[in-house]
Amino acid sequence: MNLEELIHYANLAPSGHNTQPWKFSANDNVIRIYPDFSRRLPVVDPDDHALYISLGCALENLTIAANAKGLDAAVCYFPQDEESECIRVSLSVSGDRRCEDLFIAIPNRQSNRRQYDQKAVPEAHIRTLIAANHCESVQISAFTMADQELETIIDLVKEAARIQFRDREFVAELLSWIRFTRKELNDSQDGLTAEVMGFPFVPRWLGSFILKTFAKPESEASKTEKLLRSSSLLMLFISKGNERRHWVDLGRTFQTVALNATSLGLAHAHLNMPCEVESVRRKLSAFLGLKHDEQPLLTIRFGYAEACPRSPRRPVDEVILPTGTK
Incomplete structure (x- = not known):
């Protein structure tokens, strides 16, 4: 079970101003997603709702990637038994691969700020x-x-x-x-x-x-x-x-x-x-x-529009907390 690979897909999630306001920990088949308040946007997002929306995007990428790899993902929001505020994802092998079409879309998804061509969506x-x-x-x-x-x-x-x-x-x-x-x-x-x-x-x-x-x-x-x-x-x-x-x-x-x-x-x-x-x-x-x-x-x-340049992402090793860090 390659937890860092799953975090790579979570890290491709969108966020306001591309702040990437998250940290992860990975051990014992459990991934935790932590809010990184050093990357908050106090003017445009004073109550941090957009920050938590971004965590939800990262969580969804993570669970889709896990399902596509034949893993079940049990999600617990902000469990009280954790030392720090986090979303806990417990992974187990199911052997049933799901969501493969959405998984393929994860690295292709982008926020496209171009003008579109006005073609109607069916x-x-x-x-x-x-x-x-x-x-x-x-x-x-x-x-x-x-x-x-x-x-x-x-x-x-x-x-x-x-x-x-x-x-x-x-x-x-x-x-x-x-x-x-x-x-x-x-x-x-x-x-x-x-x-x-x-x-x-x-x-x-x-x-x-x-x-x-x-x-x-x-x-x-x-x-x-x-x-x-x-x-x-x-x-x-x-x-x-x-x-x-x-x-x-x-x-x-x-x-x-x-x-x-x-x-x-x-x-x-x-x-x-x-x-x-x-x-x-x-x-x-x-x-x-x-x-x-x-x-x-x-x-x-x-x-509908042509693809545009992609937003950058920090390397996975920069968003994963060292073992033992909370």
């Missing part, structure tokens, strides 16, 4: 994506470009983009996670690379100047609208609860949907602004008619 594919939700605490609402409700959502996305890019702390946090030079990328193996953001490698001073000069509230709102209108499908992932376990469940659901989308040849990307700005999230919740304990936490667009 209804059967939309049903497949919605049916991939296996968590009772998660609800998915899907909108095609023909749905009138989408215009209101687009307005809320633009409103949130304006608010974020008026916020100096938001811009500073974003800048701190952009890797403007190849050296920054090679040194960190995390964050948002210049290539992924759609511009060439430049010195940090120049990249910061360009972003601060040209990434204005109205231009970012317009850019975001164009990206959304080029897409074919928008899905909102709604949490039916506001605790760590609900956020992890939402991450697991999103990751399963994203892997199914990858298998179907669909690109996807976050447009999460209306979920990140609390005042706009309340408006979005009211528009969707959600109950008081339900909230939209992910806004994902889908469509």
